[in-house]
Amino acid sequence: MKYITVRGFKHDVKNPPNRRKSSVLFILQRVVDQGRLGIALLIFPFLVAAASVQGVNAQSEVEKGLEIAQKARDADRGFENFVAEMVMILRNKQGQENKRSLRIKVLEVSGDGNMSLFVFDNPRDVKGTALLIHGHLTKSDDQWLYLPALKRVKRISSSNRSGSFVGSEFAYEDLGSLEVEKYTYKWLRDEKCGDLDCTVTEYKPSEKGSGYTRMLLWHDKDELRVWKIEYYDRKNAHLKTLVHEDYEQYLDQYWRSKRSNMVNHITGKSTEILWDQIQFRTDLNEGEFTKTGLRRVR
DSSP: OOEEEETTEEEETTSOOOHHHHHHHHHHHHHHHTTOHHHHHHHHHHHHHHHHHHHHHHHHHHHHHHHHHHHHHHHTTTOOEEEEEEEEEEEOTTOOEEEEEEEEEEEOOTTSOOEEEEEEEESTTTTTOEEEEEOOSSSOOEEEEEETTTTEEEEOOGGGTTSBSTTSSOBGGGGSOOOGGGEEEEEEEEEEETTEEEEEEEEEEOOTTOSOSEEEEEEETTTOOEEEEEEEOTTOOEEEEEEEEEEEEETTTEEEEEEEEEEETTTOOEEEEEEEEEEESOSOOGGGSOTGGGGGOO
């Protein structure tokens, strides 16, 4: 049997020592070497407790992050469907604006991710453009873009999900729902966001095709609404920040932001979305969320 020596103790190489436990043994050895066996016996329980607390804290950050994500998801379950009208305002670095109007339909799917349909109404150069998303819990979402000028439906591949959605600062992957199973989590800290008490949680995408290494999300503790998201690119640089404001509650349970603003810190551009006419539990069905139906969207 082969051994390694750590701080004066032999260990099997196939069963290396836990670093925290080794630290405890090292301290005890020093005390014993100095002829203070009584002190060693006295402090041993406290050293073991300290090592245990460190281990629990390191683990609880991951568990707490996952718990926050799960509770935020559960708080929004059961909405069935909703529709809304949106105004998208694109701003360049100089503040010049370009406005677009569109509609969104979202259908909750039992046992899978949500289905979403975005349809542009104005201006004329984007009218009829439509994006269909079939969300999934674990595998990559299916996304199709209909371009009326070309009269064809284009599938958005996983490798292109980090691309810009019709020239906005939103990437295609930003438009899907945050499925718990697609990320790993770590609670970072608690802090104020405005007048609210919030948690800051790190989300790391599990999908290889993601354009982000990680995201930081600010949830308020009372309602678990997302107030801010920071996006970090593949080089771990702070790429974008999304801020949600003006939340309203529907059906005494479901919260929706009426104003969302995405800022690109690299280009200085931003995209603001104003939400209006939000309605829940309307007459929607899965037949409206098909690839073949994209050509008939009006």
